[in-house]
Amino acid sequence: SEDPSVTLFREYLKIDTVHPKPDYDAAIQFLERVGTDLGLASQKVEVCQGRVVLVLTWQGTTPRLRSILLNSHTDVVPVFEEHWTYPPFEAVKDSQGNIYARGAQDMKCVSIQYLEAIRRLKAEGKSFPRTIHLTFVPDEEVGGHKGMEMFVQRPEFRALNVGFALDEGLASPSDTFSVFYGEKSPWWIKVKCVGSPGHGSRFISNTAAEKLHKVINSFLTFRESEKQRLKSDSSLTLGDVTSLNLTMLEGGVSFNVVPSEMAAGFDIRIPPTVDLKAFEEQVAAWCRGAGDGVTYEFVQKCMDQHVSSTEESDPWWKAFSGVCRDMKLQIKLEIFPAATDSRYIRAV
Structure with missing residues (x-):
């Protein structure tokens, strides 16, 4: 039964x-x-x-x-x-x-x-x-x-x-339990590129597609650098690096028309160790580098970087970690690689 x-x-x-x-x-x-x-x-x-x-x-x-x-x-x-x-x-x-x-x-x-x-x-x-x-x-x-x-x-x-x-949290495939004391800030960014339209048979200059190509290259080059940083340092977890993915593409009305506007959407998850203001300045620089008529907007922008204390002097952490020790549970402190409702609780 x-x-x-x-x-x-x-x-x-x-x-x-x-x-x-x-x-x-x-x-x-x-x-x-x-x-x-x-x-x-x-x-x-x-x-x-x-x-x-x-x-x-x-x-x-x-x-x-x-x-x-x-x-x-x-x-x-x-x-x-x-x-x-x-x-x-x-x-x-x-x-x-x-x-x-x-x-x-x-x-x-x-x-x-x-x-x-x-x-x-x-x-x-x-x-x-x-x-x-x-x-x-x-x-x-x-x-x-x-x-x-x-x-x-x-x-x-x-x-x-x-x-x-x-x-x-996340299910653990081993006998070590991950304890997430903070999480990444989720940013959803839409980059819009405006350029010259025209007929698909011609070499139009200053197109939206060319600008979008540069934007995507900049974003994905950064993505590869973070991916390699995670791969090359065994002490890092996914929560320690910035993840970035191209998740949406928009543009075009017909196969034979060069569009005047194209856009890309990126899902970025930023650990609390990163300076968010500096990171946004980097995003702005990537957009400027792609040419005129390139703008970005936030569909979601979480700026809160609070983390829960894991100091032994903190009574809450001392109680929680003490029980784990008493039960002989192996725990590993990590930053959560995605986002949960905990970020709203930490913020208050």
Whole structure:
């Protein structure tokens, strides 16, 4: 027979919370039901229309103390079903015990782990001085702008009196667990190049395509240098270097027309050790070097570079790392290579 925690996990996975139309109502109803079963207080905060943050609370014996926050997001990224062995929202479990579903790792597993940990602790008769809050937030996979970013600005969040928070990480293939104490700043940049139009049969001068070629070369040359830096230094992780990818190209109306405008989109993730002002100046220089009529704009620009303290003098870190030592867990401190909702919590 299947462990009830696994059954619960699979039930959550079957709720289709994929963008662009996630079924948040079904997810909230499911989580509220589990919270009620565990005797947790429940609060729903609508941060904007159709976007609800669910807070489940296990009251501490000394509630004036700063609380512990366990955060997870309810949404998942889109799927290409033709590449899946099993339907992505059926949570099929094979004969080896592998469960196939979108969100199985990112990050519905963590949500269920939080809930099952509380279930076990309560069954053992445990109680704690500090209050423990579980937050289930929407829209993390599309930037968190209608989720955690708005929630942390609200009085309901301030009332949680958070002292220490845990969020998502990455699964570890080894016995060493990565502890992410900070993350990269995500920049999404669109570079637009304006040039001379004309007929496709002629050698038009000063074209948008020529300028875009120079822009792309500059960006991708930098990308290669960071890639080689990571490859040549075994002490570095992906979180220590700036990743850059060309993710979008726009332009053209017909095969026989030289377009007057072309654009490229870049996804850049910058570690907290990098001077963001200097990096933007470098981006501006690449654009200037491509010629006149080349401009850039930010679709997303995160400037916050806060990191969580990992000093032994910090009481929160001392408590967390001390428990890891007591449990003989090997941990490795890293910067998260992508972005999570933790950046909004650190910023406040």
